[in-house]
Amino acid sequence: MTTLATPPQESEREEAPPAPPSQARRHVGRWILFGMMLCVAVIMLYPFWVMIITSLKSETQFLSGGGFSWLSWKTLTDNIPIFQEVLSSTIVCSASIFVILCVGLPAGFAFSKLRFRASTTIFLGLVSAMMVPLQAILMPEFVNVTKLGLTGGYFGAILVYAALGTPFSTFLFTTYFRGVPDELIEAGIVDGLGYVGVLGRLVVPIAVPAIATVTVLQFIQIWDDLLVGLLFIQNTSERPITVGLAVLAAGRTTSIPALMAGSLVSALPAMLVYLGFQRYLVKGLTMGIDR
Amino acid sequence: MSVITATTKQNAGPWMTLRRRRQFAGFLFTLPALALVIGFIGIPIGQAIYYSFTSWNGLTSQWIGPSTWSQAFHNSNLWTALQNNALLLLSVPFALGLPLCIAVLLHQRVAGWKVFRSIYFMPTAISWVVLGLVAERFFAYQGTLNSIIHFFGFSHTNTNMLGYESTALSALGITFVFTMIGTNTMLFLTGLATLDPTLEEAARIDGAGRWRIFRSITLPHLSRFIQLAFVMTVIALFSALFSLIFVMTGGGPGYATTTMEFLIYQTGFNQGDFGTAALYGIILFVLTAIVGIVQLRLIGSDE
Numbered sequence: 001m002t003t004l005a006t007p008p009q010e011s012e013r014e015e016a017p018p019a020p021p022s023q024a025r026r027h028v029g030r031w032i033l034f035g036m037m038l039c040v041a042v043i044m045l046y047p048f049w050v051m052i053i054t055s056l057k058s059e060t061q062f063l064s065g066g067g068f069s070w071l072s073w074k075t076l077t078d079n080i081p082i083f084q085e086v087l088s089s090t091i092v093c094s095a096s097i098f099v100i101l102c103v104g105l106p107a108g109f110a111f112s113k114l115r116f117r118a119s120t121t122i123f124l125g126l127v128s129a130m131m132v133p134l135q136a137i138l139m140p141e142f143v144n145v146t147k148l149g150l151t152g153g154y155f156g157a158i159l160v161y162a163a164l165g166t167p168f169s170t171f172l173f174t175t176y177f178r179g180v181p182d183e184l185i186e187a188g189i190v191d192g193l194g195y196v197g198v199l200g201r202l203v204v205p206i207a208v209p210a211i212a213t214v215t216v217l218q219f220i221q222i223w224d225d226l227l228v229g230l231l232f233i234q235n236t237s238e239r240p241i242t243v244g245l246a247v248l249a250a251g252r253t254t255s256i257p258a259l260m261a262g263s264l265v266s267a268l269p270a271m272l273v274y275l276g277f278q279r280y281l282v283k284g285l286t287m288g289i290d291r
Numbered sequence: 292m293s294v295i296t297a298t299t300k301q302n303a304g305p306w307m308t309l310r311r312r313r314q315f316a317g318f319l320f321t322l323p324a325l326a327l328v329i330g331f332i333g334i335p336i337g338q339a340i341y342y343s344f345t346s347w348n349g350l351t352s353q354w355i356g357p358s359t360w361s362q363a364f365h366n367s368n369l370w371t372a373l374q375n376n377a378l379l380l381l382s383v384p385f386a387l388g389l390p391l392c393i394a395v396l397l398h399q400r401v402a403g404w405k406v407f408r409s410i411y412f413m414p415t416a417i418s419w420v421v422l423g424l425v426a427e428r429f430f431a432y433q434g435t436l437n438s439i440i441h442f443f444g445f446s447h448t449n450t451n452m453l454g455y456e457s458t459a460l461s462a463l464g465i466t467f468v469f470t471m472i473g474t475n476t477m478l479f480l481t482g483l484a485t486l487d488p489t490l491e492e493a494a495r496i497d498g499a500g501r502w503r504i505f506r507s508i509t510l511p512h513l514s515r516f517i518q519l520a521f522v523m524t525v526i527a528l529f530s531a532l533f534s535l536i537f538v539m540t541g542g543g544p545g546y547a548t549t550t551m552e553f554l555i556y557q558t559g560f561n562q563g564d565f566g567t568a569a570l571y572g573i574i575l576f577v578l579t580a581i582v583g584i585v586q587l588r589l590i591g592s593d594e
Contacts, residue, residue, distance in 0.1 A: 037401060037407045040407070040411060044410055048413070103323045103324045106321070106323070107321045110321045114314065116314035116317040119317065122321065126321075131526070132336065133576070135530055139568045139572060142349075143349050146349075160331060163330070166328055195320070224416075245420055245421065245424070246423075263424055267416070267418070270416040271413060274415065274416035275416075282477055
């Protein structure tokens with residue numbers, strides 16, 4: 001990434017640089033910039049504004065347009081089984097991420113430090129699975145998981161999420177471990193830790209930033225997903241929150257203020273994770289090109 | 292993990308050299324990931340190809356042969372979905388251009404830019420299900436869009452973009468652009484942060500104007516980030532619109548907002564035609580594979 005275009009050279013004058021714009025002009029420019037940024041901020045905050053304002057109306061107030069009340073929040077649990085749905089989302093999310101880490105971290109370690117015959121080919125094959133959208137294999141996947149009897153509980157969804165998240169996570173771990181010196185691993189082996197010991201005692205502690213990145217990325221991905229939860233969790237009493245909201249919305253019979261209150265509840269955890277771990281997210285997104 | 296320990300020790304007898312032991316351990320470490328991905332992604336691809344030649348309802352399948360494919364290509368729904376996907380591609384320049392402008396804006400580092408950055412990225416954390424619900428409120432008859440139109444004095448103009456075949460896809464495209472702004476802005480901003488500020492400074496001293504600096508320094512520097520954002524946006528367009536469509540339009544009115552991915556879902560789960568849905572899946576797979584090869588080359592060129 002160091003092949004930058006050279007700055008325009010045609011004006012190689014030895015004169016003094018052009019006079020800087022006056023203080024006043026610069027000030028005006030800054031204010032214009034600030035105003036533009038404010039406009040963008042209003043647009044980006046719009047969803048939150050809609051959710052908050054709408055959820056603070058009762059259904060009649062929503063239809064007539066005027067007034068505010070806490071009614072939709074007080075009756076939220078009557079309209080949407082919100083506690084159970086948040087619990088389901090939490091279970092599915094944490095279990096899937098756990099599987100992804102257990103599977104992706106050793107694989108990433110092996111692909112970067114314990115190379116074996118054909119490991120590069122296998123690595124490329126695994127990583128290219130990243131490009132397969134679930135929809136492309138939806139029908140066989142659904143039938144397979146159903147035949148295995150896994151759509152009854154959370155297991156089907158967890159395994160599908162884990163399989164979908166593994167290629168990118170393995171890629172991320174592999175890239176990360178390439179930056180770790182080989183000597184460290186050698187030292188562990190020489191000290192008689194064995195490969196599993198090295199993995200557990202040396203590699204995992206080193207990999208904490210990469211683990212955080214994978215966790216944050218996958219948390220948002222899985223928490224926000226609809227399709228897998230919709231198809232691979234058959235019991236309505238085990239529905240994750242996004243599925244609950246989407247099904248209610250598609251039915252078009254639920255009161256919209258209640259739906260917006262539920263949306264706000266569903267958005268909150270992902271947003272907190274997001275604001276808290278923003279830098280890990282950025283790291284993960286640009287992994288592979290940002291050096 | 293204990294399973295792996297046991298097998299490593301068992302097989303790694305004294306006849307194994309250190310080198311071979313290391314390779315064997317490496318192989319074992321990749322095995323769980325491989326099993327998961329082959330079982331849940333690899334095998335289903337093969338099955339999808341097989342079942343695309345059959346008549347399949349999920350329980351029993353009957354081999355038909357290549358005629359399923361010629362039949363599928365005579366189905367107007369497939370062409371409608373492909374056309375919708377193609378039309379939605381028109382939103383990609385906006386999904387890249389707007390974030391680029393926003394990133395450049397943020398990069399000026401006006402007072403409070405970090406707060407603005409957090410605000411701009413916030414919608415990225417929200418589910419597209421929720422963003423779809425909000426977008427529905429925006430485009431609804433009594434929604435924000437009409438309020439804005441009325442505010443500017445056109446009090447007799449009322450839109451209902453999601454309600455008409457002619458406008459529903461545009462509404463979906465606009466929503467898609469909004470949902471992509473956060474991610475792409477983040478990418479571009481990361482790219483801008485790696486740009487050496489002295490370079491811009493030097494150009495400015497040499498008398499280059501703002502536009503000139505942007506075109507000759509900033510844009511070339513960002514090219515890889517723009518490529519990555521392009522690929523990610525196109526892939527999202529092909530495979531992540533499901534939530535938005537499910538919540539906003541259900542594929543309608545008619546088939547106006549049915550894209551390939553939604554057509555697969557509808558054909559399989561609403562019509563019970565698993566065979567045709569598997570076939571559509573293969574088409575979607577090929578479409579994304581084309582884009583995917585571009586991305587792999589991007590990643591590959593790094594090594």
